[in-house]
Amino acid sequence: MALSRIEGQDNLYVGGIWALRRSDTLTEKGITHVLSVVGFSPDSLKNFKDEPWSEYGKQFHHLLIDIDDVDESNLLAELPKAVKFIDEGLRGPRNRNTSSASDHAESQGGTVRDGSGESGIVDEGLERLKISSPNSTAESTGAVSQAGGVFVHCAAGKSRSVSIVVAYLLWRYPNRFDANVVPASAYGNVSSKKNSGASAAHSAKPSAGRSRSRKETAEEAVELALGLIRRTRPMAEPNDGFMQQLALWWEMGCPDDVETHPLYQRWAYKREVEEHVAVGQAPSRLRFEDEEPSATATRAAAAAGGGGGGDTQLTLRCKKCRRTLATAPFINKHVASGSSKTFDPRQPCPHYFVEPLSWMRQELEKGELNGRLSCPNERCGAAVGRYDWKGLRCACGGWVTPGLSLQRARVDEEMRRNHGAVGQGQGPGLSEFAKNMGIRMPPGSGRGGGNL
Incomplete structure (x- = not known):
């Protein structure tokens, strides 16, 4: 299983580095962009014609993200660059001024259309995904994008590359993996053995009451996207650290700038604390x-x-x-x-x-x-x-x-x-409420008393 196509309308593939040697197969499948999530020597990697990647790889747009397959690796910081590369490979470069508003409209509860204008697909949940049976083949799920094809690979096509593809799916098609929209079993049995206990705690269908927050649905969203990948690549199994980072990626709203996001900064600080504790020291920097x-x-x-x-x-x-x-x-x-x-x-x-x-x-x-x-x-x-x-x-x-x-x-x-604002004493809180009711508050009551 060197090369697996992700079900859906995109010409998106995932696999291991062995498939990168099959240059003819990549060309036949319309691959135009290659994303490598593992370091390798361009001169030592050769195809079956004994040509080095430094030569036959010139026909592809190539992005290298050298990251180790360990829980401690910082995958989050690489995700914005990776999903942008994949999206440009599938749909072609887009005008920043005209596309930025629509790129993440769906992530805010709206819809997303691809860059082909009237031929764009409006994604409104599972019913528009064109997937009906776990046994359906990749080719039966819809037309292939005309812009190009993308192959994402790591060493074995099991953890790093799969994590990148999960991140792209969550970024591009959030409604398809939102537990408020689709049931947890939408893409079959998505739970691995090590996560089966945790997944059992999640609801088997969208909440009938209030809409749950991204934090509450994060693990389910990641499992749903992973379940879709496993339909054509059953061996897909990101490590625990990557799964946690993907859940945070969803919770953050899959932002274009990860490193300035408060949730990322808090996560990075926790990693910093763990590094100090590992050598028997208290953190040298405090973050309140x-x-x-x-x-x-x-x-x-x-x-x-x-x-x-x-x-x-x-x-x-x-x-x-x-x-x-x-x-x-x-x-x-x-x-x-x-x-x-x-x-x-x-x-x-x-x-x-x-x-x-x-x-x-x-x-x-x-x-x-x-x-x-x-x-x-x-x-x-x-x-x-x-x-x-x-x-x-x-x-x-x-x-x-x-x-x-x-x-x-x-x-x-x-x-x-x-x-109003919780714990900050500002915004349309008690003072605004009193003003609307014609109540005069004591002097100084409108000022915030801190962020607690």
Whole structure:
């Protein structure tokens, strides 16, 4: 299985480096662009005519992304360049001024048309995909794009190249893999053995109630796209690290600029922390999430729109002095492992795990790997939790890295109504609400009290 065509209207192929030696086959299949996700020597790789790639490869547009097939590799940073190369290969270069608005309209819940104008395909979910049976052949799924063909390969055509193709499918056709639109079984049995337990927790059909956020549907979207690839390439199996990065790619909205996105910056910082912890050191750089304006806005919007809390959001306060410690955008959910034999799953977890916040600065700047968290109120100073950069295990069995925990017994939980921006005290919140109702607020009440 050296060369596999992805079902659909695009002339898109995935495979291993062995297929790159079959120059005649690539030409016969209309391949015009080759994306290599593995490093190789152009002079040592030869086709079956004993011609080196440096010679016979001149007939193809070629992009090389040299990345190792390990969990720690940073695939995310390469995705915008990769998907653009694939799209230009399939549809030809597009005018930035006329195409930018339509490129990602579908990712915002709209539709996307390819660059061929009236002949463009409007993608509105599974019904327009032209795939009806898991046994259907690639050639029966629609016409091949006239612009060209793209072959994406790595060493074996199993992990790196498949990950790139998954990223392209999510970027180009988001409605086809949105769990709010299509059922989880749309493309057959997509779950690998190692992910079967996690996939069972997902719904088998789109939610009948509210539309779930991209964060909530990320794993399902990646599995759906992977399922489509497996229909013609059953061996497709990205490593765990790539699967997590692809889920984040979907959650971010498949942006053109990954490295400036708040979610990417947070993910990159977590990797940085892990590198320091691996050598027994606390991180040399501290990132406080409530001091990052873009991250705060992104998290607040996600908490308000897709957190499942409806019109209310959770706020944690010091039980002794009632000082606000954390709000919903900075409280992390963790998954109980079920390995704890003493914990009653019917009881709430005894810990709230949170992001590093600015009130922790004095403690975290000590450079220790672990320690205690105290209320920042100088008149209080009560112990409210603890931290460990190496990670903490909750009583429920869940493991969180890095671990910054507020103990449930030492905080008060308060459910607050959503009035505009969550946790920022700005925008169309209480002040705007009072103004509309003709209520005069006390002096200074309109100013924000921080990003918590």
